[in-house]
Amino acid sequence: MTPIRVRRLWTGLGGDTLDGCLVRFGRGRIESLEPSCGPWDFMFAMPSFVDAHCHLLWLGFESVFADLSWTRSKEDILGWLSRSPSPPGGEFLRGEKWDDSAWSPGALPTLGEMDAASGGAPVFLRRVCGHAALVNSASLSLMRGAGLDPGGPGPLIVEKPVLGFDTAFPPGSGTLSTALSTAVDRALECGVTAVTTTESGRHLEAYGSRGTGLLRASISVFREDLEDRLAEASGLGIRGMKIFLDGAIGARTAAMDEPFDDGSTGLEAAGEGELGDLIADCWEAGLVPMVHAIGGRALRLLDRAGGAALRKARQGLRSQIRVEHAEDLLSAWPGGWDTGVHLFSMQPNFVARWQQAGGMYETRLGPERARALNPFGPVLRAGFTLGFGSDGMPFGPLYGLSGAVGHPDPVLGLAMSEALEAYTLGAARISGFEDLAVPLGPGRPSDMALLSASPFEAPLDEVAVEGVLASGELIRLKGTRRGGGSP
Structure with missing residues (x-):
C-alpha cells in the first residue's frame, strides 16, 4: 500500500506527539512509523475512534425516518405531522431525535392534538434519548393489540413500550x-x-x-x-x-x-x-x-x-x-x-x-x-x-x-x-x-483517524475528520467537523 505522510502523529500514549511521520501499512497492519519531512497527506493521525456505546440501526433510522431534531416547539411537531402523508399499508409514521429540552415553550402536545394533526395514521416519534416517544390513539390501539402495554394514556410513553417498539413492530x-x-x-x-x-x-x-x-x-x-x-x-x-x-x-x-x-x-x-x-x-x-x-x-x-x-x-x-x-x-x-x-x-x-x-x-x-x-x-x-x-x-x-x-x-x-x-x-x-x-506501532492494526488539525492545538470545532484507515483501506473524506456535527 502507498504510505501516508502526516505532520503530527499521536500514538495513543500520553500527551506527546511525533512530528513528521511516514506511516507504512499493509494487509491491515502497521509496518513502520518513520521520520518524514513531508509533503503532508494529513496534518494529524491517531488511533481510530471506537464508539463503545451506540445503536447502529437507530443511527441509520435517523436518516431512513424523519429527523425531528430541528423542532423547537410542540407546534413544530404538530405542523410536521399535518404536512406528512400517511404511510402506505397502515404503517407507522415515524420520526426520530426530537428534544423538548430545546423547545420554547417546552409543553408537549396533547393526545387530542396528536390525533388531529396525524389524520388517523399511527405515529411513533422517538425522543433523542430513546427512552420516550410521542404516539397517538391509533398507535396506542395497535400497541395494545400487539401485546405491548403503553403504560399510560399517551401521548407520551416511556421506557418499556419505547424500548420494545421495534421488536413488536420491526421494520422490513x-x-x-x-x-x-x-x-x-x-x-x-x-x-x-x-x-x-x-x-x-x-x-x-x-x-x-x-x-x-x-x-x-x-x-x-x-x-x-x-x-x-x-x-x-x-x-x-x-x-x-x-x-x-x-x-x-x-x-x-x-x-x-x-x-x-x-x-x-x-x-x-x-x-x-x-x-x-x-x-x-x-x-x-x-x-x-x-x-x-x-x-x-x-x-x-x-x-x-x-x-x-x-x-x-x-x-x-x-x-x-x-x-x-x-x-x-x-x-x-x-x-x-x-x-x-x-x-x-x-x-x-x-x-x-x-x-x-x-x-x-x-x-x-x-x-x-x-x-x-x-x-x-x-x-x-x-x-x-x-x-x-x-x-x-x-x-x-x-x-x-x-x-x-x-x-x-x-x-x-x-x-x-x-x-x-x-x-x-x-x-x-x-x-x-x-x-x-494498544498504541500505534508496527504489527498493530492500521486503523487510524486522520484529522485536519491536532486536537491538542486547535479548537475542537475547527478540527475535521479528513480520512480514515479501516481494515487496511484508506478512505479520504471531505472533512466531517466535530466528528459528525453538533446536535
Missing part, C-alpha cells in the same frame, strides 16, 4: 439493510472503525445478511430478547446483554436520589436478587453484562447486586461488568466498585449537550446536582478502565471530546490526552477489541 428487511449501510458510512466518516452496538433481537438478521464491512461491531442484545436464549448467544456472535436499571434524565425516568423538577423520582427496572442472577447467568454464558445505570439509586443497586454475584461466582469464571452511563456516580462513590471487575462506559457528549450552565440537566435537577454528574476524572484516577461512547446523542467523537475537556467542574473532567485515550484505546478495551487497545 429492506429498511434495516438501508439503515445499517447508512450507519456504517456515518461511523467511518466520523473516524470510527469499531463500535459496541446494542440491538433488538429482531434486528440481528440485518447483521447476518449484510454485515458491517470495514466497521467492526461488537453486538449486545436487550435482555428481553436474550434472556431465554443465553445458550445460543455465542453462536449468534453476541458479546453482551443489555440490562436496564433505570431510564434517562431527559425523560425524568433515571433513578435519582432526589426528585426531578416536576416531583417525579424516576423508575427502577429490576430488583437486587433478580439483577444478581442475571449477572451470574451472563458470566456462565460467556457474556458481558452491560448494565444501564444513571441515577444514584440504580448505581448502588448495581454495586450491591454485582458484589453478591461475585461472591457466588464459580472460581476461574471471567467476571466483568460494564457500567453504562454512571452519570450520577458520585452519589454511589466510592462504594464497592472493583477495578478488576467494573468497566465504565460513559458519554461525554451528554456533558457538551445538556450539562453546561443553563442546560437541560440544570432544569431537571438544579445547578448543584447537575454540575456533579459524569465524573470522568475520579473514575480514571481511581484506576478504572474508562471507555467513551456516544449513545448516538449525537454520534461523533470530536463533539464528545468537547464535553470531556470542557466539563463544568474541571475536577470531574479530563485532559485532552485522557479524553482521546478514553475514546480510542479505552473504548476498544471495554468493547473487546484488544488489538485496538
Whole structure:
C-alpha cells in the first residue's frame, strides 16, 4: 500500500506527539512509523475512534425516518405531522431525535392534538434519548393489540413500550439493510472503525445478511430478547446483554436520589436478587453484562447486586461488568466498585449537550446536582478502565471530546490526552477489541483517524475528520467537523 505522510502523529500514549511521520501499512497492519519531512497527506493521525456505546440501526433510522431534531416547539411537531402523508399499508409514521429540552415553550402536545394533526395514521416519534416517544390513539390501539402495554394514556410513553417498539413492530428487511449501510458510512466518516452496538433481537438478521464491512461491531442484545436464549448467544456472535436499571434524565425516568423538577423520582427496572442472577447467568454464558445505570439509586443497586454475584461466582469464571452511563456516580462513590471487575462506559457528549450552565440537566435537577454528574476524572484516577461512547446523542467523537475537556467542574473532567485515550484505546478495551487497545506501532492494526488539525492545538470545532484507515483501506473524506456535527 502507498504510505501516508502526516505532520503530527499521536500514538495513543500520553500527551506527546511525533512530528513528521511516514506511516507504512499493509494487509491491515502497521509496518513502520518513520521520520518524514513531508509533503503532508494529513496534518494529524491517531488511533481510530471506537464508539463503545451506540445503536447502529437507530443511527441509520435517523436518516431512513424523519429527523425531528430541528423542532423547537410542540407546534413544530404538530405542523410536521399535518404536512406528512400517511404511510402506505397502515404503517407507522415515524420520526426520530426530537428534544423538548430545546423547545420554547417546552409543553408537549396533547393526545387530542396528536390525533388531529396525524389524520388517523399511527405515529411513533422517538425522543433523542430513546427512552420516550410521542404516539397517538391509533398507535396506542395497535400497541395494545400487539401485546405491548403503553403504560399510560399517551401521548407520551416511556421506557418499556419505547424500548420494545421495534421488536413488536420491526421494520422490513429492506429498511434495516438501508439503515445499517447508512450507519456504517456515518461511523467511518466520523473516524470510527469499531463500535459496541446494542440491538433488538429482531434486528440481528440485518447483521447476518449484510454485515458491517470495514466497521467492526461488537453486538449486545436487550435482555428481553436474550434472556431465554443465553445458550445460543455465542453462536449468534453476541458479546453482551443489555440490562436496564433505570431510564434517562431527559425523560425524568433515571433513578435519582432526589426528585426531578416536576416531583417525579424516576423508575427502577429490576430488583437486587433478580439483577444478581442475571449477572451470574451472563458470566456462565460467556457474556458481558452491560448494565444501564444513571441515577444514584440504580448505581448502588448495581454495586450491591454485582458484589453478591461475585461472591457466588464459580472460581476461574471471567467476571466483568460494564457500567453504562454512571452519570450520577458520585452519589454511589466510592462504594464497592472493583477495578478488576467494573468497566465504565460513559458519554461525554451528554456533558457538551445538556450539562453546561443553563442546560437541560440544570432544569431537571438544579445547578448543584447537575454540575456533579459524569465524573470522568475520579473514575480514571481511581484506576478504572474508562471507555467513551456516544449513545448516538449525537454520534461523533470530536463533539464528545468537547464535553470531556470542557466539563463544568474541571475536577470531574479530563485532559485532552485522557479524553482521546478514553475514546480510542479505552473504548476498544471495554468493547473487546484488544488489538485496538494498544498504541500505534508496527504489527498493530492500521486503523487510524486522520484529522485536519491536532486536537491538542486547535479548537475542537475547527478540527475535521479528513480520512480514515479501516481494515487496511484508506478512505479520504471531505472533512466531517466535530466528528459528525453538533446536535
